[in-house]
Each structure stands twice: as C-alpha cells, then as structure tokens.
Amino acid sequence: MGFILLRRLGEMLFVMAGISVLVFLIFFVTPGADPAARIAGRNASPEVLAAVRHDFGFDQPIWVQYLLLMKRLFITGDLTSFVNRGQKVIPSILEALPITFSLLLGAAVLWVVVSILIGVTAAMMRGTWVDKTLMVLGLIGVSMPVFWVGEVANLITQSRYHDTWLFSWVPALGYVPLTQDPWGWFKALVVPWITLAILYIGLYGRVLRASLVEAYQEDFIRTARAKGLSERRILIRHALRTSLVTFVSLFGLDFGALVGGGTLLVEYVFGLQGVGFLTFNAFGNLDLPMIMAAVMYASVFVVGANAVVDILYATLDPRVRTSRA
Amino acid sequence: MLDRTPSEPLLSVDSLTVSFRTEHGLITAVDKVSFAIRPGELVSLVGESGSGKSLTSLAVMGLITDPNAILTGSIRYKGRELVGLSRHKLQAVRGNEIAMIFQDPMSAMTPVYTIGWQIAEQLRAHRKLTKKQARTRAIELLAEMGMPSPEVQVDRYPHQLSGGMRQRAMIAMALSCDPSLLIADEPTTALDVTVQAQILRLIEQLQRNHGSAVILVTHDMGVVAEVADRVMVMYAGRIVEEGPKEPVFMHPGHPYTEGLLRSIPPMHGVRPHRLIAIPGAPPSPANRPPGCRFSPRCAYRYEPCGIDPPLFRKEQQDIACYRAEALLEPVGVQRP
Numbered sequence: 001m002g003f004i005l006l007r008r009l010g011e012m013l014f015v016m017a018g019i020s021v022l023v024f025l026i027f028f029v030t031p032g033a034d035p036a037a038r039i040a041g042r043n044a045s046p047e048v049l050a051a052v053r054h055d056f057g058f059d060q061p062i063w064v065q066y067l068l069l070m071k072r073l074f075i076t077g078d079l080t081s082f083v084n085r086g087q088k089v090i091p092s093i094l095e096a097l098p099i100t101f102s103l104l105l106g107a108a109v110l111w112v113v114v115s116i117l118i119g120v121t122a123a124m125m126r127g128t129w130v131d132k133t134l135m136v137l138g139l140i141g142v143s144m145p146v147f148w149v150g151e152v153a154n155l156i157t158q159s160r161y162h163d164t165w166l167f168s169w170v171p172a173l174g175y176v177p178l179t180q181d182p183w184g185w186f187k188a189l190v191v192p193w194i195t196l197a198i199l200y201i202g203l204y205g206r207v208l209r210a211s212l213v214e215a216y217q218e219d220f221i222r223t224a225r226a227k228g229l230s231e232r233r234i235l236i237r238h239a240l241r242t243s244l245v246t247f248v249s250l251f252g253l254d255f256g257a258l259v260g261g262g263t264l265l266v267e268y269v270f271g272l273q274g275v276g277f278l279t280f281n282a283f284g285n286l287d288l289p290m291i292m293a294a295v296m297y298a299s300v301f302v303v304g305a306n307a308v309v310d311i312l313y314a315t316l317d318p319r320v321r322t323s324r325a
Numbered sequence: 326m327l328d329r330t331p332s333e334p335l336l337s338v339d340s341l342t343v344s345f346r347t348e349h350g351l352i353t354a355v356d357k358v359s360f361a362i363r364p365g366e367l368v369s370l371v372g373e374s375g376s377g378k379s380l381t382s383l384a385v386m387g388l389i390t391d392p393n394a395i396l397t398g399s400i401r402y403k404g405r406e407l408v409g410l411s412r413h414k415l416q417a418v419r420g421n422e423i424a425m426i427f428q429d430p431m432s433a434m435t436p437v438y439t440i441g442w443q444i445a446e447q448l449r450a451h452r453k454l455t456k457k458q459a460r461t462r463a464i465e466l467l468a469e470m471g472m473p474s475p476e477v478q479v480d481r482y483p484h485q486l487s488g489g490m491r492q493r494a495m496i497a498m499a500l501s502c503d504p505s506l507l508i509a510d511e512p513t514t515a516l517d518v519t520v521q522a523q524i525l526r527l528i529e530q531l532q533r534n535h536g537s538a539v540i541l542v543t544h545d546m547g548v549v550a551e552v553a554d555r556v557m558v559m560y561a562g563r564i565v566e567e568g569p570k571e572p573v574f575m576h577p578g579h580p581y582t583e584g585l586l587r588s589i590p591p592m593h594g595v596r597p598h599r600l601i602a603i604p605g606a607p608p609s610p611a612n613r614p615p616g617c618r619f620s621p622r623c624a625y626r627y628e629p630c631g632i633d634p635p636l637f638r639k640e641q642q643d644i645a646c647y648r649a650e651a652l653l654e655p656v657g658v659q660r661p
C-alpha cells in the first residue's frame with residue numbers, strides 16, 4: 001500500500017510538471033500575450049518596454065523564465081500577478097478556496113443523497129410510471145445547461161418572485177463566510193447548491209438505477225434470496241454495495257474536476273468569487289502567474305481525485321485489491 | 326402393491342405449472358408436475374437442457390421473480406402450503422428449512438464479501454448468534470466440507486478460491502442452518518471432472534450425516550447412477566418417469582429414460598467410440614408437439630401417442646408412456 005501511494009505521488013508530480021510546461025508554452029505562443037507590453041502600458045516607448053522586460057526577466061531564455069516562475073510559485077511563494085500589480089497569487093487562491101468548497105460540499109451532499117434516493121426508487125419500481133417519470137426528470141436534469149438553470153433561478157428568486165413569501169428569504173448574490181454568519185452562509189448558497197446539483201442528480205440517479213437493475217440480474221442476488229435474507233438487506237448489502245463501485249469512482253472524478261474549477265459557471269452566475277471565477281478572470285486578462293497557479297491547483301485536485309478513486313476502488317472491490325498485490 | 330410411502334412426505338408438489346407471458350403468447354415451461362420427497366432421501370431430477378428442472382427447483386424456493394411468470398399448483402412443505410405464502414414467512418423457510426445451491430459458485434456468491442462473511446450472514450439471518458459465534462461456526466462448517474486450513478479460507482473472497490473450493494463454501498453456506506431439504510441445481514456442471522466426483526461424494530456424505538433430503542438436479546445420468554436413491558426424469562416440462570434408481574436403471578419404462586441411459590459412458594472398461602444419443606432435440610416450450618411430447622423423437626411411436634399419455638404405474642415406477650399401459654392401470658391424473 002505504501003508503495004502504491006508513493007508511486008501515485010510520483011505520477012502526480014510528473015503530470016503536474018507536464019501540465020505546467022504546457023500552460024507556460026501555450027502562453028508564450030499566444031499572440032498579444034507579451035507581459036512586458038501590458039505592464040508598461042499602452043503608449044510605452046521601446047526604451048521603457050526594454051527596461052520593463054529586463055526588470056521582470058522577460059529577456060532571459062524561456063526555460064530560465066519557466067524555472068523562475070516555478071520557483072516563485074512553489075518555493076518562495078511570492079509570485080505576483082502581472083495584471084493587478086502587487087496582488088499575490090497564492091493568497092488569492094487560498095481566499096477563493098473556502099467559497100468553492102462551500103459551494104461544492106453542499107451540492108455534493110445534495111446530489112449524492114437525492115440521486116441515491118432516485119436511483120433506488122426507480123430500480124425498485126422498475127417499469128412503473130414512477131420509474132419512467134424519474135428517469136425522464138433525470139434526463140431533463142442532465143440536459144439543462146447549468147448556466148441557464150442558474151440564470152433562471154436568479155430571475156425567479158432575485159427579481160420576479162423575490163417579493164413573494166416564497167423567495168423573500170433569498171439574500172442578494174454573493175458569498176457570506178460560514179464563520180461570520182452560518183445561517184447567512186446557508187441562505188446564500190441554497191440556490192447555487194441546487195443549481196449545481198441538478199445535473200449530477202440526473203446523471204447519478206440514472207447511472208445508479210442502471211447498475212442496480214444490472215445487479216439484480218446477478219446470480220448472487222438469487223443466492224441472497226435463497227439464503228432467506230430480507231429484501232431490504234439484499235438491496236443494501238448486496239445490490240447497492242456492488243453498485244457502489246461505479247458510483248463512487250464517478251463521484252471522485254467529478255468532485256476532483258469541480259474543485260479544480262469546474263464550478264466556474266455556477267460561481268459566475270451567482271457572483272461567488274471562488275477558484276473558478278479567479279481562473280476565469282486570469283484567462284480573460286492573460287495573467288500568466290494567476291493562470292499558472294490556478295491550473296497547478298486544479299491539477300492537484302484532478303490528479304489527487306484520481307488517486308483517491310483508485311484507492312477507494314481497491315477498498316470497495318476485493319478483486320481489484322488482489323490483482324494489485 | 327408395495328407401500329412406497331413409509332413416512333409422511335417432507336415436500337409434496339402437486340400440479341405445479343409455471344408459465345410465462347411472452348410476445349408469442351403464453352408459454353408453459355413446467356406443466357402440471359407432481360412429486361413428493363420423503364425426509365432424508367436423495368432424489369435426482371434429470372432431463373435435457375430446457376426441460377424445466379431449474380424452474381421446478383426455483384419454484385419450490387419461491388424464487389421465480391420474473392413478473393411475467395404465472396405459477397399455479399401446490400407446493401407443501403411439512404404440510405404447509407408455500408405457494409402464496411407471504412414474503413416474510415417465505416424468508417423464514419428459505420435458507421433455514423430449504424436451502425439451495427447453484428451451478429456456478431463464482432457468480433452465485435457476492436464478490437465483495439469473504440466467504441466467511443457470507444456464511445455468517447445466513448446464520449445470523451436465522452439463528453440468534455453473535456458475529457463471533459457465527460464466524461466460529463462458519464470455520465467449523467468449512468472444515469466439515471473438507472476445506473484445508475478453514476481458519477484461513479474463511480477470510481478469502483470467492484475469486485480467490487478454486488471452483489471446487491467455492492462450491493464447498495456454497496454447500497457450507499447452504500447447510501449452515503441445517504435445512505431438511507437441500508436443492509442442488511447442477512452443482513457439479515461448472516467443475517472439473519475430478520472435482521465433480523469429490524463434490525458428489527461430499528453431498529452424499531452430508532446427506533447421510535445431516536439427514537437432509539436432497540433434490541439433485543442434473544442432466545447427467547452418470548451422476549444419478551452414482552448417488553441417487555430415486556430418479557425423476559423430466560422431459561419438455563413434464564415428469565415422464567419416476568421411481569427408485571435400481572428398477573429405473575434396470576428396466577427403464579419410458580423410451581426417453583432408455584435413451585438417457587444409453588448415453589451414459591460406462592464407468593469401467595473401454596469407452597465406446599461414440600455414445601448413442603437420442604436423435605433430434607427437445608421441443609421448445611413454445612412449440613410442443615400434440616400428444617406425447619417425446620413422440621417425434623421416439624422409435625416406438627404408434628397411434629395412441631397422438632393423445633397425451635397419463636402416468637401409468639408399473640411396480641415401483643410411474644411412466645408416462647402407452648407402452649407401459651399394457652402392464653397396469655393409470656395412476657396419475659388424466660391430463661386434458
């Protein structure tokens with residue numbers, strides 16, 4: 001196990017190094033991205049431009065620039081934005097983190113609980129109108145663009161029906177820190193949570209139903225019945241437990257991608273200045289240090305989530321465990 | 326006539342019919358099957374693939390879950406009707422009074438739990454035992470099944486065991502609550518020949534030690550010859566011959582039984598170059614011939630075979646064939 005973890009960590013570093021080089025190179029071949037020109041301002045003379053270039057080390061060979069950037073990002077930790085002078089990159093990300101996490105954790109709890117309920121109900125009532133209705137709703141959930149759902153939710157809760165008893169409690173857009181005002185935090189996030197969760201509820205509900213239906217065709221379910229177990233136990237301990245492998249790996253990957261910035265659309269619509277928002281702005285400004293930091297941060301979560309999924313996979317399925325050992 | 330029922334039957338199945346609603350209309354896979362199992366006897370249910378052996382066994386366990394299945398008739402266990410019993414009451418019978426083992430022990434066990442866990446689960450479903458007691462009992466059972474180092478094997482997952490060991494674990498699980506009836510549906514078909522013999526020996530030995538009755542489902546007359554006390558031959562959803570092993574093997578009454586017996590490879594001596602098989606294939610439940618269902622494949626076919634034969638009693642055998650009629654009067658219900 002220790003060896004596996006170590007190898008995983010090595011793989012992770014390798015992937016991250018690759019991504020950082022790629023991002024760096026793409027940045028330098030992008031036209032109009034010359035940071036010196038941006039820093040020096042619109043009407044700078046060639047002399048000023050050259051001075052800025054020299055000051056910031058833009059006249060050095062590209063690999064030196066890369067190493068310098070990496071050093072300031074990972075070792076000294078004092079990398080600053082090219083666009084907003086003096087804005088330290090790492091603290092900005094750390095500030096944005098709790099917002100993204102708050103959004104994600106609530107949504108994840110919601111989508112896991114609701115999709116398990118939907119998946120199990122649909123599988124148990126297979127072929128009935130309940131099953132069909134749930135699956136159609138799931139499909140609708142999957143096919144509605146998050147951005148659009150968010151805008152509609154805002155339209156309803158912030159303007160159209162904001163003055164009715166139903167939505168008058170919804171606060172104005174923006175984030176309220178949990179430590180300052182837990183109830184405010186909750187109120188501010190309920191609508192974003194639901195918006196983000198809808199897609200995944202539809203997706204996971206459908207996936208779970210399919211794997212439960214498949215599990216119920218298995219011989220071991222017949223054995224479980226032959227043993228005289230209760231239907232409830234068969235469902236939870238046998239059918240659901242064996243379906244969990246798919247469910248959990250899917251969850252791990254989606255969660256990783258979302259922490260890594262996949263929440264952007266929801267953050268944007270609801271004015272939550274999370275990591276997705278930060279990344280979005282950095283790309284808009286072609287702000288290399290910020291982009292680099294955000295991408296590195298995201299890759300940690302995506303690659304990390306992959307590793308966690310692999311480990312969970314081995315814990316959940318003994319067949320995987322032994323083939324590794 | 327000989328008294329063939331010295332004791333009250335443990336299980337009596339009467340006119341059991343299993344049909345399925347399909348796109349092509351109603352198909353009847355098991356058709357008015359009746360039989361009785363006495364305590365402690367080993368009865369073999371033989372027949373070609375598709376004859377309805379598995380469905381008959383599953384029906385006894387109440388395990389036909391297909392929503393399109395229609396089950397009629399009566400299945401009485403120790404005098405108690407199982408057909409139409411509530412799910413809750415049926416759960417107390419399954420695994421406790423009647424247990425079942427299946428053909429493929431790999432797919433029949435839940436892959437994510439150790440065999441010890443799965444045996445303990447069944448024990449704890451029917452007995453008041455602590456986790457620890459159940460585990461101890463599981464180890465004892467595995468030892469009784471002839472598993473080497475059972476205290477190690479108990480923590481193994483199904484995929485870590487060989488086919489034979491898995492089937493032993495399945496049998497250990499099935500016998501964990503001391504059932505009075507064990508239904509084994511082709512328990513050796515998925516195993517190597519050498520292992521097959523070991524598993525058969527084991528079932529036979531356990532049947533003696535535990536005094537459980539066993540219904541051994543097989544398509545192999547050789548297996549029947551090895552272990553059975555009594556034989557029921559099934560063809561196209563019906564029991565066509567039934568009786569104690571010796572008379573059935575010595576004087577098969579139904580041409581189908583005769584055909585099956587000819588297809589057993591001899592136990593000793595030279596193996597014949599080719600075994601004589603019954604010509605043709607069994608009819609599918611959807612298009613069965615009128616009259617005797619075996620008649621299209623039968624060498625003795627004559628006019629009466631156009632009408633469905635009832636069961637005739639010939640000494641200890643019941644035979645659904647007009648050739649037996651010459652000897653004695655019908656005993657079975659006249660089928661429409």
Ligand SMILES: Nc1ncnc2c1ncn2[C@@H]1O[C@H](COP(=O)(O)OP(=O)(O)OP(=O)(O)O)[C@@H](O)[C@H]1O
Nearest residue numbers: 345354373374375376377378379380381391544610
């Ligand atoms: N759910 C079902 N729907 C429709 N037909 C079915 C269903 N289950 C079984 N049958 C049919 O019933 C017949 C008997 O099946 P059964 O499994 O009892 O045969 P068997 O004697 O056990 O054969 P085998 O030796 O292959 O196991 C088969 O022809 C099969 O096609």
Ligand SMILES: [Mg+2]
Nearest residue numbers: 378379380510
């Ligand atoms: Mg079968």
